[in-house]
Amino acid sequence: MTEVSVAEEDKAATGELVVLKSVNKHFGALHVLQDIDLTIARGEVVVVIGPSGSGKSTLCRTVNRLETIDSGTISIDGRPLPQEGKELARLRADVGMVFQSFNLFAHKTVLENVMLGQVKVRKADKKQAEDKARALLDRVGVGAQADKYPAQLSGGQQQRVAIARALAMDPKVMLFDEPTSALDPEMINEVLEVMQQLARDGMTMIVVTHEMGFARSAANRVVFMADGRIVEQAAPDQFFSSPRSDRAKDFLSKILHH
Amino acid sequence: MNVLLDHFADFREGFVGTVLLTLASGLLAMVLGVVIAGFRVSPVPPLRAFGTAWVTLFRNTPLTLLFLIAWFVVPVIFAPGMSPWTKALLALSFYTSAFVCEAVRSGITTVPLGQAEAARSLGMTFSQTLRLIVLPQATRTVVAPLSSIFIALTKNSAIAGAFSVTELFGWQKTLSDQGYAIAWIFLWVALGYLVITFSISGLFQLLERRLGVAR
Ligand SMILES: Nc1ncnc2c1ncn2[C@@H]1O[C@H](COP(=O)(O)OP(=O)(O)O)[C@@H](O)[C@H]1O
Ligand SMILES: [Mg+2]
Numbered sequence: 001m002t003e004v005s006v007a008e009e010d011k012a013a014t015g016e017l018v019v020l021k022s023v024n025k026h027f028g029a030l031h032v033l034q035d036i037d038l039t040i041a042r043g044e045v046v047v048v049i050g051p052s053g054s055g056k057s058t059l060c061r062t063v064n065r066l067e068t069i070d071s072g073t074i075s076i077d078g079r080p081l082p083q084e085g086k087e088l089a090r091l092r093a094d095v096g097m098v099f100q101s102f103n104l105f106a107h108k109t110v111l112e113n114v115m116l117g118q119v120k121v122r123k124a125d126k127k128q129a130e131d132k133a134r135a136l137l138d139r140v141g142v143g144a145q146a147d148k149y150p151a152q153l154s155g156g157q158q159q160r161v162a163i164a165r166a167l168a169m170d171p172k173v174m175l176f177d178e179p180t181s182a183l184d185p186e187m188i189n190e191v192l193e194v195m196q197q198l199a200r201d202g203m204t205m206i207v208v209t210h211e212m213g214f215a216r217s218a219a220n221r222v223v224f225m226a227d228g229r230i231v232e233q234a235a236p237d238q239f240f241s242s243p244r245s246d247r248a249k250d251f252l253s254k255i256l257h258h
Numbered sequence: 259m260n261v262l263l264d265h266f267a268d269f270r271e272g273f274v275g276t277v278l279l280t281l282a283s284g285l286l287a288m289v290l291g292v293v294i295a296g297f298r299v300s301p302v303p304p305l306r307a308f309g310t311a312w313v314t315l316f317r318n319t320p321l322t323l324l325f326l327i328a329w330f331v332v333p334v335i336f337a338p339g340m341s342p343w344t345k346a347l348l349a350l351s352f353y354t355s356a357f358v359c360e361a362v363r364s365g366i367t368t369v370p371l372g373q374a375e376a377a378r379s380l381g382m383t384f385s386q387t388l389r390l391i392v393l394p395q396a397t398r399t400v401v402a403p404l405s406s407i408f409i410a411l412t413k414n415s416a417i418a419g420a421f422s423v424t425e426l427f428g429w430q431k432t433l434s435d436q437g438y439a440i441a442w443i444f445l446w447v448a449l450g451y452l453v454i455t456f457s458i459s460g461l462f463q464l465l466e467r468r469l470g471v472a473r
Contacts, residue, residue, distance in 0.1 A: 064379055084301050086383060093381025103372035107395050117380035120390060162376075169380060 015042040015077070017173055017204050018063060023072035025058060032058050033069070034228040040173070045205045047215040047236070050225035051251055056208040059225070060177045063206065064095040077172055093121050096166030096174040100181050102158040104150035104165070110137065111146040114165045122169065129168075136164040140194050156187030160194055173204040180211060210255060212240060224248045261438045262446050265429075272419075272429035273450050279346060279425055280412045280454065286351035287411065291358025296388055298363055309359070316356035321414055324349040325421055346418035354411045361403040365396030398469045405462035409455045416451075426450045 018040040025033040032055045040046055048056050061067040062074060065081050065088060074081050076095065082088045104113050114133035118124040124132075137143045140160040142153070150158055159179055166174060176195065180188045192214050199205060199218040209215065215222055215236045222239040224232040226247045232239070243249050262269060297309035316324070328345040369392050377387040419428030430447045434440050 066375055066379065084384075089378075089381045089383045091381075092379055095379070097376070097379035099372060099376065101372055103370075103376035105373060105376065105391055116390070117382070120386055121381040165376075165380070 016040070017042045017044075017077055018206070019073075019075050020063075021073045023062065023069050023074060025062065025067065025069045032228050033062070036072070036230060038223065038230065040204060040206060043202045043204055044221065045199045045203075045207065045219045046221050046223055047219040048206065048208045048223045048225060049210060049215070049251075050231075054225045055228045056225055057177050060097075060175050060206060060208055063173075063175055064092050064097055066097075089121070093117070093169050094172045096169060096171035098159070098162050098166055098174065098176045098179050100178040102150070102155070102162045102182070104158055104162055106150055109147055109149055110142065110153070110161050113150070113161060114168050117165065117169050133164070133168060136167055137161070140164045141190070154187060155183045156190045159183065159187075159191045163191075163194055163198075167198075173206065174198070176205065176207040176209065178208050178210075180209065212255075216240065224251070226251070261433060261442050265433060268429055268432070269426075269446065269450070271424055272426040273453075275423065275425035276412070276415055276427070276450070277454060279343070279350065279415045279418060279423070280408070283347050283350035283354060283415070284408050284411055286347065287354035287358050287407075290351065290355035292362055292393070294355060294359040295362035295366065296385070298359065299366055299388075300384060313356045313359055316352050317360070319353070321349065321353050321417055324353050325417055329421060342418075342421060342423050346415075346421065346423045350411060350415060350418070353414070354407060357407045357410075358404065361400050361407060362393075362396065364403075365400035366392055368399045369395045398466070401462055401466045401469060405459055408458050408462075412451060412454050412458065 016039050018038075020036050020038040023033055023036040024031070036059065038046075038059075048059065050056055058067055062069050063076070065074075065084075076091060079091065081091065104110075105116065108116060111130065111133055114136055115126075115129045118129040118132065119126060134143060134146060137146055140163055142157050142160050142164070145153055145157060145161070150161070153161065163174075163179075179195070180191050183191065188211070192211060195205070195207070195214065196218050207214070207219070219236045221233055222236050223230055224239065224243070224245070224247070231247050232243065232245045234244075239248070240252065243252055294309045294312050297305040298313070300306055300309075325346070328349040329342075332345065332348075333340060373391050373395065374387050377391040378384075382390065415425060416427035419425045419431065422428070426447055430443050433443050
């Protein structure tokens with residue numbers, strides 16, 4: 001047993017967790033992802049940034065195969081994404097996803113939202129699932145809301161519950177698709193703080209966001225997308241202070257003026 | 259007036275026959291309808307095609323024709339020796355299941371797509387997503403149309419009477435053949451149906467109110 005875990009840790013230390021190789025995808029005539037090559041190491045935090053419609057959400061969603069791809073390969077922890085079915089479901093359980101619109105289960109309480117995946121997918125014991133759910137809710141600061149329904153919570157609280165729901169599956173990687181874009185300004189920080197803590201704890205994260213403060217403080221790398229391509233990638237400081245491509249310069253000048 | 263008292267046992271038998279036939283076909287139609295609706299939204303193309311074919315076939319065929327097929331074609335090709343009651347049950351429930359399916363499917367489309375996506379990203383299978391997340395949230399919008407579908411089913415069950423299954427409508431034929439005043443017979447039969455259909459809409463209204471406060 002110890003030998004196995006040592007071997008796994010070795011793999012972990014050198015691990016490439018998410019690998020996309022020449023990924024292409026079309027929506028009808030629209031070539032939304034064009035020859036995407038992207039490798040994310042274990043423990044790495046990557047921020048994806050770019051103009052609206054450039055394919056950031058689509059990229060995010062292909063990683064857990066909510067969107068299928070036309071060509072190329074995507075693998076997670078060394079295993080290529082399987083076809084739709086039981087095996088894909090198992091793999092999806094290892095990939096946490098946080099949506100712009102929270103998507104908490106509206107007919108379940110906050111506690112049930114965080115327990116459901118553990119019980120139905122991981123087949124965890126109910127009591128253990130509840131304990132873990134309560135601990136996670138405390139960790140993201142909404143422990144007192146456990147018995148409420150999602151609609152009774154503020155946006156910021158809902159998004160923190162959504163993060164707890166994803167964390168309850170012990171994911172290998174977390175995907176965030178503009179997690180703060182639907183929030184009122186005063187609630188953005190409470191969500192970003194949870195994400196920052198997660199990054200410090202060593203979670204592998206792919207984050208689509210325009211929050212440059214978060215990118216600067218938490219990201220190891222910024223990936224800039226435009227028109228379905230990765231145009232540029234660099235360390236956050238380097239990217240924000242001296243972008244190389246004209247597209248990135250143009251984009252940054254626009255969002256910095258706001 | 260005394261037609262009811264003179265033949266109350268027959269009337270009761272017919273009434274119970276209608277209630278049982280409606281209940282049984284309603285239940286079977288419900289199960290079939292939900293399963294077929296699952297097929298229609300499933301990611302597996304052959305299942306989707308089967309679902310579409312089922313609905314197209316049973317929704318667009320006159321019910322009387324289905325009864326004729328159940329009586330004269332099914333015994334020859336598939337299952338000889340089926341009782342008239344079973345044949346009526348199959349014709350009624352297959353027909354009604356197509357309508358249930360479409361009501362459930364339109365209920366499913368009112369549930370935001372993000373709910374199913376969140377369920378799938380947690381690693382739930384298609385059937386878990388449907389059972390645990392989507393269908394429970396679709397229930398509220400499905401209840402009202404289901405009520406109409408089951409009332410229609412109650413009335414449609416009268417066709418079985420014409421095929422010599424014991425039920426309320428058949429009672430009318432027997433007695434008018436014996437020379438009783440037709441208006442009174444019809445009145446009692448209509449009242450019998452009203453009792454059933456009112457119970458159904460009452461039940462569904464109760465259900466709707468229950469589901470209304472659940473959230
Ligand atoms: N399901 C879809 N069907 C058709 N086109 C889509 C679909 N989803 C996204 N698109 C299109 O793909 C492009 C990229 O979308 P998206 O990945 O959401 O961009 P971003 O998240 O960077 O704003 C947009 O032009 C969008 O209109
Ligand atoms: Mg987007």
